[in-house]
Amino acid sequence: xxxxxxxxxxxKRRAFTENVEKLAxxxxxxxxxxxxxxMAYGESLSKSKENLDGISFGAFEMAQICASYHADKNPTLxxxxxPFLGVKDLDMENKVSMAxxxxxxxxxxxxRWDAMALMATPMPQYNFVGNGDVPKTTxxxxxxxxxxxxxxxxxMSAVGAVPTTVTASETYQAMExxxxxxxxxxxxxxxxxxxxxxxxxxTKNMNPGTVQCPVVxxxxxxxxxxxxxxxxLNEAIAPAMEHYIAxxxxxxxxxxxxxxxxxxxxxxxxxxxxxxxxxxxxxxxKKWVDEMDAKGIPGQELLDLVTSTVGN
Amino acid sequence: MTPFEVGLxxxxxxxxxxxxxxxxxxAAAFVGVVxxxxxxxxxxGFERGFWTALQMAGTxxxxxxxxxxxxxxxxxxxxxxxxxxxxxxxxxxxxxKRWLGWLPGGMAVGTVFATAGFAAVSxxxxxxxxxxxxxxxxxxxxxxxxxxxxxxxVAAGGTLASLIPPSAILxxxxxxxxxxxxxxxxxxxxxxxxxxxxxxxxxxxxxxxxGDAPAIKGxxxxxxxxxIPGTLPILAVVAIIFGSLYFGVATPTEAGALGAFVVLLTAxxxxxxxxxxxxxLHETAKLxxxxxxxxxxxxxxxxxxxxAGLPDAFRDFIVALPHDPMLTMxxxxxxxxxxxxxxxxxxxxxxxxxxxxxxxxALNGGEAVSAADSAFGMSGEACSIWFGILVxxxxxLCLITPPIGLNCFVVSGVRPDIPVQEVFRGCVPFFVADxxxxxxxxxxxxxxxxLPSLM
Amino acid sequence: xxxxxxxxxxxxxxxxxxxxxxxxxxxxVFNLIAASSILILMLMxxxxxxxxxxxxxxxxxxxxxxxQAMAVFTFMGIAYCQRVGGxxxxxIVLGSLRGRTLWIAEFLGVLVILIVVVTLVTGSWFxxxxxxxxxxxxxxxxxxxxxxxxxxxxxxxLLCLRLxxxxxxxxRLIADPSRVPVxxxxxxxxxxxxxxxxxxxxxxxTDEEARR
Ligand code: NA
Ligand code: NA
Numbered sequence: 001x002x003x004x005x006x007x008x009x010x011x012k013r014r015a016f017t018e019n020v021e022k023l024a025x026x027x028x029x030x031x032x033x034x035x036x037x038x039m040a041y042g043e044s045l046s047k048s049k050e051n052l053d054g055i056s057f058g059a060f061e062m063a064q065i066c067a068s069y070h071a072d073k074n075p076t077l078x079x080x081x082x083p084f085l086g087v088k089d090l091d092m093e094n095k096v097s098m099a100x101x102x103x104x105x106x107x108x109x110x111x112r113w114d115a116m117a118l119m120a121t122p123m124p125q126y127n128f129v130g131n132g133d134v135p136k137t138t139x140x141x142x143x144x145x146x147x148x149x150x151x152x153x154x155x156m157s158a159v160g161a162v163p164t165t166v167t168a169s170e171t172y173q174a175m176e177x178x179x180x181x182x183x184x185x186x187x188x189x190x191x192x193x194x195x196x197x198x199x200x201x202x203t204k205n206m207n208p209g210t211v212q213c214p215v216v217x218x219x220x221x222x223x224x225x226x227x228x229x230x231x232x233l234n235e236a237i238a239p240a241m242e243h244y245i246a247x248x249x250x251x252x253x254x255x256x257x258x259x260x261x262x263x264x265x266x267x268x269x270x271x272x273x274x275x276x277x278x279x280x281x282x283x284x285x286k287k288w289v290d291e292m293d294a295k296g297i298p299g300q301e302l303l304d305l306v307t308s309t310v311g312n
Numbered sequence: 313m314t315p316f317e318v319g320l321x322x323x324x325x326x327x328x329x330x331x332x333x334x335x336x337x338x339a340a341a342f343v344g345v346v347x348x349x350x351x352x353x354x355x356x357g358f359e360r361g362f363w364t365a366l367q368m369a370g371t372x373x374x375x376x377x378x379x380x381x382x383x384x385x386x387x388x389x390x391x392x393x394x395x396x397x398x399x400x401x402x403x404x405x406x407x408x409k410r411w412l413g414w415l416p417g418g419m420a421v422g423t424v425f426a427t428a429g430f431a432a433v434s435x436x437x438x439x440x441x442x443x444x445x446x447x448x449x450x451x452x453x454x455x456x457x458x459x460x461x462x463x464x465x466v467a468a469g470g471t472l473a474s475l476i477p478p479s480a481i482l483x484x485x486x487x488x489x490x491x492x493x494x495x496x497x498x499x500x501x502x503x504x505x506x507x508x509x510x511x512x513x514x515x516x517x518x519x520x521x522x523g524d525a526p527a528i529k530g531x532x533x534x535x536x537x538x539x540i541p542g543t544l545p546i547l548a549v550v551a552i553i554f555g556s557l558y559f560g561v562a563t564p565t566e567a568g569a570l571g572a573f574v575v576l577l578t579a580x581x582x583x584x585x586x587x588x589x590x591x592x593l594h595e596t597a598k599l600x601x602x603x604x605x606x607x608x609x610x611x612x613x614x615x616x617x618x619x620a621g622l623p624d625a626f627r628d629f630i631v632a633l634p635h636d637p638m639l640t641m642x643x644x645x646x647x648x649x650x651x652x653x654x655x656x657x658x659x660x661x662x663x664x665x666x667x668x669x670x671x672x673x674a675l676n677g678g679e680a681v682s683a684a685d686s687a688f689g690m691s692g693e694a695c696s697i698w699f700g701i702l703v704x705x706x707x708x709l710c711l712i713t714p715p716i717g718l719n720c721f722v723v724s725g726v727r728p729d730i731p732v733q734e735v736f737r738g739c740v741p742f743f744v745a746d747x748x749x750x751x752x753x754x755x756x757x758x759x760x761x762x763l764p765s766l767m
Numbered sequence: 768x769x770x771x772x773x774x775x776x777x778x779x780x781x782x783x784x785x786x787x788x789x790x791x792x793x794x795x796v797f798n799l800i801a802a803s804s805i806l807i808l809m810l811m812x813x814x815x816x817x818x819x820x821x822x823x824x825x826x827x828x829x830x831x832x833x834x835q836a837m838a839v840f841t842f843m844g845i846a847y848c849q850r851v852g853g854x855x856x857x858x859i860v861l862g863s864l865r866g867r868t869l870w871i872a873e874f875l876g877v878l879v880i881l882i883v884v885v886t887l888v889t890g891s892w893f894x895x896x897x898x899x900x901x902x903x904x905x906x907x908x909x910x911x912x913x914x915x916x917x918x919x920x921x922x923x924x925l926l927c928l929r930l931x932x933x934x935x936x937x938x939r940l941i942a943d944p945s946r947v948p949v950x951x952x953x954x955x956x957x958x959x960x961x962x963x964x965x966x967x968x969x970x971x972x973t974d975e976e977a978r979r
Contacts, residue, residue: 056897072903332872333858335876342883378841386840
């Protein structure tokens, strides 16, 4: 290969990393293997929380990151982690992410790390799996110990739940023992962390929010690419995303039967109930905008961009 | 040179540095930094590559140490140091003696039982041997046991501490291979007991045959029950740690902290002074910083290996070996036995696991393999737990083998009248016992995997 | 209390000895802070269990706080540990060396550490600087990470000073092996190593216990 890029990834190959896998495949095909994108799984090149650091000093050229792992490293991206943005599916999550990446404030934010967001890794909504008494309304979350991080955690505090920190891998046992009663993950994570094995209910339509995990590339490395390779890279994004979303559809094909088989009750909250919950999110949004203002970031503008893109 | 060749070359340099006595943590970090510089120089030229390597290496100490799951280590270490001040060792030995003394070799049996009990509050083997050498050997000698047996049973019994939870070395294994700390700790429980039982059988057998270790009779039931209350804090710690881990009521860190807290209260009731608490904390801090430095130091080297692609290559090599996977496994364990003769247990694990572990997992059929499709008849997770207990048992075995079996030196150090050669000789039957134990663990993996599979 | 880890007082090189003493005092204070942080961590975890189970009020961001605080006991004792020879190594070859050869081997061993620690001081300083200038925060309650990142270059700088001290200590022994070793951990063979492990496991409580 004329150019080899290393990609820093955490965990094993899974649905979450299929966009990068497909991207590499497409780029290799378009350039006859002259531009190679090499996956490095299992944090072998960097810890997930330090992927932006690695990009900034040129240790590798591409990485997946999640904004909430280090909100202060990428404040602008966290707008997409606010609760109740109304994102319905992965397609919409992708569309709104890509729109956000084009905003000058976001570009500037990431450029501090010599990074630019190339592609989204849209994630499903972080609904709760829980056990014990089934919450009939969102009020029933009052006093309930839940595992929920960041914005979703703040929202749950607002409805009187008690966010309790438990590492992802300990969640199964924590739920079994009652240390926490419910945990918020994407469906595939509920499967891999086995919360479905100890849960009895799932908040089907709560859709409280999700995490924002772009694939970033080094600006220096990107600018050094020959035009032909740049084109190949950019043209690979669309098929990579198509493949990614198709893979997730397959995950859902496992998810629904799993819920059925385990007789997990799928809770659908009423529209009024959810509206009430959404009203609790407003102060969280406001607080976020204020924090951005304090940093000199046009928070309201970013939020408006997101809500208008979702609205369209 | 390809990055892979750089990986091999620098690994050779690391071996030389370790053998000539450079402190392992820094030898590994040194090789890692130099290796990263070479790799990045090849890609970016020296001027840029040098700084990239420096910055890459500089992220590792903080990023790899500041990890919640590792926070359990100091609590486990602290329990062991405090347990001594709480007088738990004496109480435990006394109770074991009264209850088990009637067996042939009864005092030695009692010692193994007491060390197994102390293992439940102590995370470190060497410390356990040191403590019991003082408590148990004089009593055994007083009733006519041979020095050789008395010393060896303490040295061997001490090794149980790293299998029975809490165990610092199992935590380190779990974190290096990214498995559940709780499951690994629980997994050590049955093999620890099984190991103790094999020791006891060997002792009873030898005592009955040779008659050099008389039984102690004549304790009344009243005396026996009177010895129980003194051991209650140990039972409390066992209940706390085992219960929390098994039922998930608390995280390992919380369980360790609560255990340490209970032992601390006991020690205070027993009259521990502030100065002694300070000393225990001081030693805990020193041991903790040693272990953490070793962990991040080796991980600098491992990061370099990641860029060099060495673990992948070794994995492919092991998987391509033509013979039976079980034979490969036995050979790997033999290599550990040899290595363990020359290097400390934790050092050995952190240096080798990043390369050996992925190879073993691949040998079994991969991380996600099902029991039915695997080489060893167990799922990826079970294999990871099984291998962890096996290597830790190998590392413990090396504590009673020459040339630097530290437990033997420790026992001989507490009892200058017993030369270390005598201790080593006395350990021969226990070495045999350990080989039997390991063979059993290889043949019946469910001894290891059964309990964690219920979690 | 064991005193073998304190500077040995000799008649030579008084200024050097004074510096060694100051350094040792700083190291002791750092290690004391590390030791205290372990006690505090323990008490905080116990509080967490009780607050969560009895009052349904867990400490918010307990994991974040614990992680950031861990930097205290993982780094602050590092120079102290080097001074007392607490970082593990293989002593089988060193144990067979005597006189000047031994001191040369020790000198080189310390030099290797110094080189790598200087690079790590630099690298970890940049790591801190990024967190400080560009921002970084923890996952749950958004604590700033720069204070704990700063501890790394600080603790390692102290280690550098200790290593320079040891280079000097070994250097003067290479020049004249008949001198009394000063401020360098004396090589332990396995027996001595065992003796040290015993001291650590038994503390000084044994004597007091025997007296009671
Ligand atoms: Na133990
Ligand atoms: Na050994």
